[in-house]
Amino acid sequence: MELFELYKKLLVHYGAQGWWPLRSRGGYHLHEYLHTLSQEEIFEVALGSILTQNTTFASVEKSLDNLQNLSALTPHAIQNLPLETLKNAIRPSGYFNQKADYILHFIAFFEGLEGRIPTREELLACRGIGEETADSILLFGYGMSEFKVDAYTKRILSHLGFVGETAKYAEIKALVEEVFEKKIADAHKRVEAYQEFHALLVAHAKRYYSKKPYGAGGF
């Protein structure tokens, strides 16, 4: 099976997932792709991308609920929160000391952009933003043509033999982007496909790859 076949099979099997779960747009299953978000929505994606590091999105939703109850989903409102209040709000997502620090650093960076789209290198230079978080912000926040690789992506693609066990982030990202660039000429459509493929991989992994052995996910 080719990699693009996997994408099409997942799409047929699970249906369009409709990510990112933006609160302002009704959360999951919004059935629209995210190309042109407002600055507020882009920030919400970035916030979620940081909070979801090594955690489930259900935990992130709790943190976002807490922030919303404090009327603190915007950069300035979060900045004006007492540090302990911020940490307490994001406690459900884990690593709250680090993540509070990451979020505050990102806000300073985000404000400095003044609406400009950041480069991947600029994002990677931010404290607490690694490759996955950077691609998450670019793909789902800014609608850029950057595929996001996560633990589930690695697990599924290596288990199905598309990449080796020890394949690194850059290698997996390059493979997917190479294949999709060949299959989908229109950059706009490709962004939708990257968003959808990532979401489908998560759905599939949650179903079949949550614990070893991963035999049932052969597809």
Next chain:
DNA sequence: AGCCAGGCTACCG
């Protein structure tokens, strides 16, 4: 009760 979750940094050899 213990393992895992949509990672990243710091530090080691």
Next chain:
DNA sequence: CGGTAGCATGGC
């Protein structure tokens, strides 16, 4: 460069 400890809560 590759490997690993540390970070922390919540769900199953």
